[in-house]
Amino acid sequence: MSRGKIYVTDYEYATLEPERMEVEKLGFELVPKQCRTEDDVIRECKDAVALLDQYAPITRKVMEHLPNLRAVGRYGVGVNTVDLEAATENGVCVLNVPDYCQDEVSNHTFSLLLACARKLPVLFDQVQAGEWDYKVSKPISRLRGQTLGLVGFGRIPRMVAEKAKAFSVHVIAYDPYVSRAEAELLGVQLVSLDALLETADLISIHVPLTKDTHHLISVDQLKRMKPTAILVNTSRGQLVDEKALCRALKDGRLAGAGLDVTECEPLEAGSELRGIPNVIITPHAAWYSEEAERELKTKNARNTAEVAAGFDNPAIVNHAVRGKVCLQIRS
């Protein structure tokens, strides 16, 4: 007999076999759904003991209407689709998968940085238009010796910093929760956000989206950047005020932007971002490789099922929930 149902609230994957294998090992049943709204989740996942969530909003209302819910496993690093405060109050453990795609995202970050620094969009567009003239990319400066500023200094930007050594760029970072000594061990100098924005030639954003970081980069921050600077965001679209970014790019107050994430995803057909020269946009693809996708699905299902079965797990992000629920240590 099944121990209970674990619902996939929504998914874009071609198969859920890795998830099915993991949850069945622990005696649960996997039920796939395609919910878009909180009301969809309430209606479709009523008897859930756990949810595996890609983009569906797991709000306070959802948690209050799912009486058996013990765990929500978010497909990814960011948990901004889940109301963490409400989860903790309702004794619901929220898990993420913190370590499945750092290599992919740091590579994608570098791809965007290099493509913008070398003005590949401008060069490619004119070749596509039948022209053949490198001068459309003027001016391009030598990368060696430039300064890369990392906003946030967690797992992914640390890998970016490691890879930056190969290009001989100087790396600085802003992260109020990381010690100077820890950063210096990795050869990175910690600075204030203003100093980073004013000094860096290449700026890459890696902070989580929270109430405090929404529009962390807006009009004032963009004004501080050098007009030759390039901004890359592989974290979350809402960290950057897109209207202000478009204005800065169009007014020539910023040289280029590489965005894997946008304020609204998918990007609207009429978005002002489309068609601005030296802007590259990719469809939230930085995390993806076949290996990362397999790891994400397997880890999310395994960890969430373990918590639903009553075991503690290091992937729980709302640590205070441990004061509300009793979780055993798995031997």
Ligand code: NAD
């Ligand atoms: P992480 O959890 O290892 O690190 C986050 C860092 O941000 C921490 O060091 C923390 O101290 C710092 N931070 C928190 N608030 C801050 C603030 N206000 N200002 C500056 N720093 C702050 O995260 P990570 O693995 O490095 O991932 C970074 C982000 O990348 C995630 O939040 C996630 O949203 C995003 N991400 C995107 C993709 C993609 O496909 N585009 C894939 C994975 C992760």
